[in-house]
Amino acid sequence: MVQPHNAAALARASLQCASVATLTTYPRLATRPHLTTVAVTTDEDGSALVLLRPGALATQHLLTRPFATVTVAPAGCERVRLHGAVQRLAGNDRTGRLAFRIEPGAVRLGDEELPVATAAYRNATPDPFSADASAVVAHLRHPHHAEQLTACLRALGHDVQFAEAVGLDRRGITVLAVGLDGATLVHLDFPAPINRLADLPPDLHVVLTCHGGSCGRPTSTSDLPGALPGREER
DSSP states (O other): OOOHHHHHHHHHHHHHSSSSSEEEOOOOSSSOOEEEEEEEEETTSSSSEEEETTTHHHHHHHHHHEEEEEEEEEETTTEEEEEEEEEEEEEEEETEEEEEEEOOOOEEEEETTTTOHHHHHOOOOOOOOOHHHHHHHHHHHHHHHHHHHHHHHHHHOOOOOOEEEEEETTTEEEOOOOOEEEEEEEEESSSSOOOSSEEEEEEEHHHHHHOSSTTOOOOOGGGGGGGGEEEEEE
């Protein structure tokens, strides 16, 4: 479960990591909200910036009722839902799309919709690895790495049938371990907390970042942090 003091930073990290979002707009004359998939980036205060075609229904909705909800769920990060007032920004991008800024009026984190204090969200500093988390987690979901994570957890004494990386932070990798008794989150610690991926030992750095065909299949479970102490997260 996400701790409240970490919620704001996790929420900021998720939005910072996201490139695609679901935008919910609220037409005046319709009984149901309207959903649109949009490109999204993040402003300095945690506001969401989205791009829309001038003729899109969502654009019309925002111009007549400037309130919206943005939902993101990038790989390796928590799901975040941000509700707030909308401001149209001046100008268009090079393809003619309009830019809108959704302010963080209310923020909800995770599938449990944990409320995040707006002031804390605005002031939070995202985890420095939020930009790397999505790519690293996606890389570790390749079959041979999933097999290695499973082997590492078994070596640590976990009764695991399947394992999948779900998160990355400066202290290590969070893995979803699935066994006969259900699923458990296990954090596999790096040898020491780091400030950038380049600070990792060379073998771990290669495993987490190599995307070329020369990476091959790592030769042993010691290539992954599963050979280091892991701790369950309840």
